[in-house]
Amino acid sequence: VELTGTLVLAVFTAVLGSLQYGYSLGVINAPQKVRHYARSLGFHNLSTSLPKQPESSSMLTMYWALSVAMFPVGGILSSFLVGFVADFRGRIKGMLVLNILAMVASLLMSLAKMGSPHIMVISGRALMGFYCGLSSGLVPMYIGEIAPVKYRGALGTLHQLAIVTGILISQVLGLDSLLGNDNMWHVLLGLSGVFAVLQSFLLPMCPESPRYLYIKLGKKEEACKSLKRFKGKYDTSRDIAEMQAEKEEAMKEAQVSMWMLVRSQVYRQQLFVALMMHLSQQFSGINAIFYYSTDIFQTAGVAQPVYATIGVGVVNTVFTLVSVVLVDRAGRRTLMLVGLAGMCLCAVGMTVGLVYQNTYSWMNYLSMTAIFLFVCFFEIGPGPIPWFIVAELFSQSPRPAAIALAGCCNWTSNFIIGMFFPYVEVICGTYVFIIFVVLLFGFTLYTCFRVPETKGKTFEEIAMLFQHGRVVVASQHGVEAELEQLQGTTEA
Numbered sequence: 001v002e003l004t005g006t007l008v009l010a011v012f013t014a015v016l017g018s019l020q021y022g023y024s025l026g027v028i029n030a031p032q033k034v035r036h037y038a039r040s041l042g043f044h045n046l047s048t049s050l051p052k053q054p055e056s057s058s059m060l061t062m063y064w065a066l067s068v069a070m071f072p073v074g075g076i077l078s079s080f081l082v083g084f085v086a087d088f089r090g091r092i093k094g095m096l097v098l099n100i101l102a103m104v105a106s107l108l109m110s111l112a113k114m115g116s117p118h119i120m121v122i123s124g125r126a127l128m129g130f131y132c133g134l135s136s137g138l139v140p141m142y143i144g145e146i147a148p149v150k151y152r153g154a155l156g157t158l159h160q161l162a163i164v165t166g167i168l169i170s171q172v173l174g175l176d177s178l179l180g181n182d183n184m185w186h187v188l189l190g191l192s193g194v195f196a197v198l199q200s201f202l203l204p205m206c207p208e209s210p211r212y213l214y215i216k217l218g219k220k221e222e223a224c225k226s227l228k229r230f231k232g233k234y235d236t237s238r239d240i241a242e243m244q245a246e247k248e249e250a251m252k253e254a255q256v257s258m259w260m261l262v263r264s265q266v267y268r269q270q271l272f273v274a275l276m277m278h279l280s281q282q283f284s285g286i287n288a289i290f291y292y293s294t295d296i297f298q299t300a301g302v303a304q305p306v307y308a309t310i311g312v313g314v315v316n317t318v319f320t321l322v323s324v325v326l327v328d329r330a331g332r333r334t335l336m337l338v339g340l341a342g343m344c345l346c347a348v349g350m351t352v353g354l355v356y357q358n359t360y361s362w363m364n365y366l367s368m369t370a371i372f373l374f375v376c377f378f379e380i381g382p383g384p385i386p387w388f389i390v391a392e393l394f395s396q397s398p399r400p401a402a403i404a405l406a407g408c409c410n411w412t413s414n415f416i417i418g419m420f421f422p423y424v425e426v427i428c429g430t431y432v433f434i435i436f437v438v439l440l441f442g443f444t445l446y447t448c449f450r451v452p453e454t455k456g457k458t459f460e461e462i463a464m465l466f467q468h469g470r471v472v473v474a475s476q477h478g479v480e481a482e483l484e485q486l487q488g489t490t491e492a
Helices: 005-027 032-041 059-079 082-088 091-110 117-146 149-173 185-190 193-205 210-216 220-231 237-252 258-263 268-282 286-299 305-330 332-355 363-380 385-393 399-431 433-450 459-487
Strands: none
Touching: 005 091, 005 117, 005 149, 005 193, 005 220, 059 117, 059 399, 082 091, 082 117, 082 210, 082 399, 091 117, 091 185, 091 193, 117 149, 117 185, 117 210, 117 385, 117 399, 149 305, 149 385, 210 220, 210 237, 220 237, 237 459, 258 399, 268 286, 268 332, 268 385, 268 399, 268 433, 286 305, 286 332, 286 363, 286 399, 305 332, 305 363, 332 363, 332 385, 332 399, 332 433, 385 399, 385 459, 399 433
């Protein structure tokens, strides 16, 4: 199966939502924004940057913390609704309606100077978080359902590529010489709406997911048309047969809600793998690296640390591209293992570099190298893979609920790290990365022993991998029960 123009257009259009997510993640991070925010609130006598100590309890600190934190809070709340939005009117219409949220959020932030800046920015960030929580579930779901098996990994990785590209764009535009200044900061915050407008124009040209049309709605003709638009003129009978088998499985089981999925023993293994993948992404320390990077570059004597941080953003993007190329060749499990183990070693390097930075001057270079390598390893596996592997692990019926749960887990972890890392950093000081060394080592072991390879397998074959494991366990329990029963009778 070759990549068709329609498939490329559909994937490009979908990942515009991910680009917006990345932009919104990165745009608030540059510390100089606090200064402009402060002036617009009337805090004219403020020192040039926000105090790093969390103990600082001024009104400004509170407003700023709320502006940052409302984004993941919005994401946590909306991630529960991913399944409902995806199934209510389909993936395409779902993404279209969401763009209204993104445009309203952008307008609130870009017009912040005209009203009460703190209220407009905080509510804009919360709305944008709500949009991104839904988008970060819908985009991988749609791409996972339309991608041919051969390219599913590469196309799934594009979600993460768009996120890191969005972060990079926001870092570059956030430079003082561009939009990161007193006059333009509100434009910088509101600019993310551009992606929503572009996506709204392109979505009506994209076909709906054939799996949604056939399995959820039972529209065989429309599903065939959609398949032909995605894959060109070909015999759809094999794909329809695969979907029919999945539909029959789905009909045996009722529509799975999130609560049912949590309680069900049938999906417990898959769900545990999915949640651990998302936890390994957020608790790997990648956010801490970005939090620290400017400080480390400054200590190392880099004249303009902000450019070095943008350099990290470039490396981020380049290595996500490497993952796009490798993921369908090396496999998901292999890349996750390489990424997590590599990050574990880099976190050791970071700890050594930070502890001895005042003793040996060259230790700063060790820290800088560790930062760049850490980001490389993150983007090879733990960055992109958790987003699309959840869609691969589950069949049609539990898929929306599983993606919603995994998304909620991701956003909650993001919020926990964002809220508590500064406090942990004050307590642990330069030894803070030891926590991540321990966590990464645990995640590496878990991936090694528990995560199956999904490369090149159909959704049905992946489901069978887990069923096979359960059948073996079940048959063992059956034999034990039978023996116990026999022991209780005279026939024994």
